[in-house]
Amino acid sequence: MHIVFVASEMAPYAKTGGLADVAGSLPAELANQGVHVSSVLPRYGVIDPLAEGFVYLEPSLVFGLAGATRKPHVWHRRAHPNHDIYLLEEPGLYDRPGLYGMGGRDFADNDYRFAFLCRATLALVRALRINPDVIHCNDWQTGIIPWACGREMAGVFPTVFTIHNMGYQGLFGQESMWAMGLHPSGFTGDGYEYYGAISCMKAGVMAATRITTVSKRYAYEIQTPEFGFGMDAVLRGRQDAIVGILNGVDYSQWDPLRDRLLPAMYGPEDLSGKHRCRALLLREFDLEQPREGRGPVVGVVSRLTGQKGIDLIIQSAWRWLSGTGARLVVLGNGSKTLQDQLRGVQGFHPDQVGLRFEYNEELAHLMYAGCDMLLMPSKYEPCGLNQLYAMRYGTIPVVRATGGLDDTVEHVRLDQDTGTGFKFEHATADGVTWGMWRAIEVFRQPGPWTRLVRRAMAQDFSWSHSAQKYIALYRSIAGAPLLEGQRK
Template identity: 40%
Template sequence: MRPLNVLSVTSEIFPIIKTGGLADVAGALPSALALEDVTVITLVPGYPAVLKALEGSRVVHHYSGFFGGTASLLSGRAGDLDLFVIDAPHLYDRPGSPYLAPDGQDWPDNARRFAALARTAADIGLGLAPGFVPDVIHAHDWQAGLVPIYLSLAEGPRPATVMTIHNIAFQGAFPAYLLFELGLPASTFTIDGVEYYGQIGFLKAGLQHADRITTVSPTYAKEIQTLGGGMGLDGLLRVRSGVVSGILNGIDDKVWDPETDTYLEQTYNRDTLNTRIANKTALQRRLGLSQNPDVLLFGVVSRLSEQKGLDLVLAGLTRLLADGAQLALLGSGDRILEDSFQAASIAHPGQVGCFFGYDEGLAHLVQGGSDALLVPSRFEPCGLTQLCAMRYGSIPIVSRVGGLADTVIDANEMAIATGVATGFQFAPVSLSSFTDAFQRATKLWRDTEAWRRLQHNGMSADVSWRRPAKQYAALYRSCLST
């Protein structure tokens, strides 16, 4: 195998800036790929947090007119990450979310902000950064969707392109009048270019022009080619099905390791699961739950949205809390859901505890202290919380969709008998199916020995990036051999 250079293009990256699973993937994959002889440099926007984290930076290139202002391309490191950073204050020097203004609305110039990200990536692919010429550019989600079409407009050799869909619900559609401002000629505004229902479709453009298309689980790769799952892009994906594949996400098993996790009250492994009870007590105390080790504690770590199925948890709450069971919830999002869970915590004191917002330490404690983790998503490209749950001995209860279907082995009678079960699946995504799943879990939880086998199975599963990294490396090399 010859060494490869890959430019990863992302709008967020853990541990510097994170709103969701994309950041975790972008932050963990480079080190895993290094073992496959793949060198990755990641291009990210120069948000304040990124510039603050950047060490040993040097200017690679200066842009005098760059989407409404001047900008510099910087090279440097942040921890273990090799980065290119676009220092463009007029685009990225803003507080809070990478995508949303303080009023919760999209930044009005998001089209320019992320076209700038894609344009810079294409320039690097065409030789802008001496000493690093990528063999492959790996573009993540709609924010990097214009990379392949910018490259298609250039003459001469170009790197291969891989477009990864982390969630097809987010597509990046903008008014057609921005076409020339984004540096796209009129000839690109066609059904075979960027045109998408009369708008400029960033993700659509990437899917149309990338050499390979991936998503984050095999089942989701099939779902997005259906009318119900493709959200308007299913036809294009079916046409290009020959280059579409699903590669399961992993998690960083150094960050998510119950044996060394400093966020936990008590570290443990699969041979010392009895000591895990200290984390359950700490979680109950943190969220104002009754400190009782002998009740079943359900956890939720999630964005609060209809996609995530949290309305099912509310609808089934009375039955969920039967026999004194508890719910520990960490998340934020839809205001109606937040208010409803807050009301539930008042109506069920000592049984429902909520924290609304983002707290990395509490996320680890929920995984390390809950008995079971609820993931009732209506669709889920991959999901990471169920992988963390398995690693931490919290039994996942998941809907049979996307990556949840691919990663959790249902504790049906045969799977229990053969000793392979790792959690509970349910389908369809309905209240009755969800209720049946958590009631099955409640029944099995009373069988200490059977529950412990599920914990051991989950904690023994390889949920790291090792296998996905091998698959990505093979995919990159296949791009160059065709």
């Protein structure tokens, strides 16, 4: 079986979020399980192909887009006997400081940039005579591929379209049709038209053979008005094609027993290394250790956005910092307004709050190792990987019960000595406060807390399980006829 896997970012080459982790790990695991995978992504300016072991392919691709002949360069690397990686290079298009934009604003030509990725991928498939069984596409940046395969080329290849975050839909004005190579006949309610605009997300949803989301609960949530971002009715129309498959974790990168980014490695039977990481983490943030048994170190590793519930942390922090001895350490970047408000919290609790407004992979590893709890009060969370990393490092998640957070965290029940974290239902300051006070209450009981830490560390969210589900999905549609919802 041969799968073409297309994404706008892929770890370790180019990353802004969890999509890159998935695009880096899932194809690698599929390859380990005997599936031949060809991964495709843009060659961004942050990628040095020669340093990463890529070789330049001749000849360049040739295809038409926006009234001109395009000839992108192609770089290739064989990462595994079953895994080929291709970088698509177009001078002036991807060689910019940011992947999607700069200074908090999207690039004005993202319509063309990612239509180019889609059209060039299909040209690559033709030029190399790959003949895939399935093309697996990810988020709006690749939504034109299912549209092209299902509507423009009469189902030439089955497609899987994975929705990682419904909040980003790739919306562009009607005038972008030409730049994206879209025919006006598709600008209809059962096509890619969305309230008078072009939606790349809707193009993928309407035309893909199967649609996946990154957790079971999120597959349900996006079909509701609260989480569907206006597209819930469209998704309900294709509910028979939607399946939730949980993301996994690459434990070769995220395991405290072998994490060389940590100052001390450790496992569930000997947590002394975690205690050392805790001390060094507090020193990194210029905070003193809480008195023995007094208060936990609570971490936030997140983009600073409203979706992540950062405003709820700001509104509630005084309630669970005051009088508890807790420490709050925040690592992330994003909204300047939220940064200023977090500085305000720090101003009221200077001995308890540490802030680092940056993306720092090494410090993130130390956060997962050195914190006692990870706070994730997301208003919606398609899957979430941070809570999975945290559990493996013995850091207990305190989360809102939504999406993948609800699927992966089992609420603690002391009377049964079960659970792996703490969940609260409502995305409010009161909800966060309830969850934090419950967690602090258990933290102050050394025996139950240590058993909780060890249960969390024993959880297995490896990619091998998720990959098996994707393989079954691929097999179910390979060579499948078009569904009614895919036809013109």
